[in-house]
Amino acid sequence: MFSAEGLPSGTVYPAVRRLERDGLIQSQWERGVAAEAEKRPLRKYYNLTPAGRTTLAASQKRYPLLTKLTAEVDA
Amino acid sequence: MSDRQTFERPLTATFLLHCCACIVPARDRWEWRQEWHSELWYVYRESEALSAFGIWSTCTRFALGAVNDALWLRCNAETPRGFLQSARDCATWLVLLSACTFVVAVVLPGSREALTSMNRPATRNVVSITRAGLISHTAPTIDLDEYEHWNARGGKWFSDVAFYRVTKADITAPFANPAQKTVAVATQSFARILDLEVSPDAAATAATHHCGILLLAPAAHRTQLQPEH
Numbered sequence: 001m002f003s004a005e006g007l008p009s010g011t012v013y014p015a016v017r018r019l020e021r022d023g024l025i026q027s028q029w030e031r032g033v034a035a036e037a038e039k040r041p042l043r044k045y046y047n048l049t050p051a052g053r054t055t056l057a058a059s060q061k062r063y064p065l066l067t068k069l070t071a072e073v074d075a
Numbered sequence: 076m077s078d079r080q081t082f083e084r085p086l087t088a089t090f091l092l093h094c095c096a097c098i099v100p101a102r103d104r105w106e107w108r109q110e111w112h113s114e115l116w117y118v119y120r121e122s123e124a125l126s127a128f129g130i131w132s133t134c135t136r137f138a139l140g141a142v143n144d145a146l147w148l149r150c151n152a153e154t155p156r157g158f159l160q161s162a163r164d165c166a167t168w169l170v171l172l173s174a175c176t177f178v179v180a181v182v183l184p185g186s187r188e189a190l191t192s193m194n195r196p197a198t199r200n201v202v203s204i205t206r207a208g209l210i211s212h213t214a215p216t217i218d219l220d221e222y223e224h225w226n227a228r229g230g231k232w233f234s235d236v237a238f239y240r241v242t243k244a245d246i247t248a249p250f251a252n253p254a255q256k257t258v259a260v261a262t263q264s265f266a267r268i269l270d271l272e273v274s275p276d277a278a279a280t281a282a283t284h285h286c287g288i289l290l291l292a293p294a295a296h297r298t299q300l301q302p303e304h
Contacts (some may be wrong), residue, residue, distance in 0.1 A: 001142060008136075008140050009138075009139075010139065010141070010142065010143030013138070013143075013144040013147075014143055017144070017146065017147060019110065041116045043113065044109075044110055
């Protein structure tokens with residue numbers, strides 16, 4: 001997550017925690033089988049909640065430039 | 076992933092994470108550690124192409140971000156805390172408790188005198204010898220023979236030994252009516268042990284006339300032996 005965002009880790013994780021606290025995303029640890037097979041630590045996956053999708057859509061509508069930047073990063 | 080399963084991680088960053096974990100509230104700490112150590116492993120793997128310093132720098136920079144995260148968790152605990160579950164609550168409670176205790180200590184009869192006498196430097200090294208199970212303020216708790224025994228053989232344990240006995244005595248003073256008062260009849264060493272000042276003149280007079288010296292606390296002198304204004 002830290003590498004993907006390109007932001008300092010001290011910025012990314014508190015932001016993620018705020019989103020989770022506000023019910024916009026929810027997290028889930030992956031099951032151990034795959035991680036053990038690949039000899040790596042478990043990953044924690046974050047998903048948008050319905051409230052998060054609504055908020056995201058509203059934010060994209062309000063901040064179109066942000067939507068464009070996000071699309072560039074995804075690409 | 077079990078707790079014991081370990082992965083290769085840079086030492087400095089791992090140490091930083093361990094330190095930061097102390098800031099995280101206890102109930103979130105385990106998961107917080109899992110998250111950050113997991114992320115560190117991926118950061119470390121992705122930086123493997125860099126030089127040794129590059130790896131160290133990237134991982135350390137990443138781990139320093141944990142300070143912000145840990146502080147955020149510390150300051151934004153979600154669940155309401157119960158009674159005395161935060162440092163601020165405990166400190167407030169201790170201050171209130173201390174204030175109440177102080178008030179009680181001041182209000183209780185005789186407590187102020189007791190506290191004041193405890194603060195006398197001389198009493199810090201004084202011990203009271205009594206017979207087992209016998210505590211009395213009106214009768215001697217050891218007899219004179221035992222005192223003599225302590226006086227003769229206690230020298231190797233104590234710097235000085237004194238004896239006192241509480242009794243009633245008729246006190247006569249120039250400006251007050253004769254009255255019977257409770258006094259402690261004590262050996263000369265008593266004043267020495269408690270560091271009570273006895274004027275040389277009084278000591279000389281007492282020695283000459285083979286009589287005792289009456290020592291009064293300032294409060295007793297003021298209330299009982301001085302003329303009323």
